[in-house]
Amino acid sequence: xxxxxxxxxxxxxxxxxxxxxxxxxxxxxxxxxxxxxxxxxxxxxxxxxxxxxxxxxxxxxxxxxxxxxxxxxxxxxxxxxxxxxxxxxxxxxxxxxxxxxxxxxxxxxxxxxxxxxxxxxxxxxxxxxxxxxxxxxxxxxxxxxxxxxxxxxxxxxxxxxxxxxxxxxxxxxxxxxxxxxxxxxxxxxxxxxxxxxxxxxx
Numbered sequence: 001x002x003x004x005x006x007x008x009x010x011x012x013x014x015x016x017x018x019x020x021x022x023x024x025x026x027x028x029x030x031x032x033x034x035x036x037x038x039x040x041x042x043x044x045x046x047x048x049x050x051x052x053x054x055x056x057x058x059x060x061x062x063x064x065x066x067x068x069x070x071x072x073x074x075x076x077x078x079x080x081x082x083x084x085x086x087x088x089x090x091x092x093x094x095x096x097x098x099x100x101x102x103x104x105x106x107x108x109x110x111x112x113x114x115x116x117x118x119x120x121x122x123x124x125x126x127x128x129x130x131x132x133x134x135x136x137x138x139x140x141x142x143x144x145x146x147x148x149x150x151x152x153x154x155x156x157x158x159x160x161x162x163x164x165x166x167x168x169x170x171x172x173x174x175x176x177x178x179x180x181x182x183x184x185x186x187x188x189x190x191x192x193x194x195x196x197x198x199x200x201x202x
Contacts (some may be wrong), residue, residue: 114196
């Protein structure tokens, strides 16, 4: 017959084993939920690089698959600075500028444009120090390095990125070298002709 002392010892041992198992399995306290890390945002540089990837790809496709093919290869229609009057294709630079103007009308919070140290159209001349320095930098690097800077305009701070605009087809070269208003007429394929300037507010 079990004595009261033995019953107490057995009961205590059983209770201790329950507490131990509960502690090991976490039954006594729900596990605290682990918060997921907040999603990483884009840096100004990453945003500018992403925008440029889209812009440059669209422009290259238009230049090679539309202008170069229809004007130079198949001779179906020419590209002209006066495309409306001559019922021709817009030049790649004009198409790019029209896109920039359409985006600006939507006021997305950033601006972009195609500028050059040797512009055919004087409105594409660099104006700010960052634009001038950036265009010279990407030209001197042969288009291999981008330029990034911060600048203050009108009391507001901006992140400004400059990417080389490289002559990707003969249509680009022949247009610039043969234009009466071009300040430079010795461009070759793969030469840096200017730069895409993207400006983001900080």
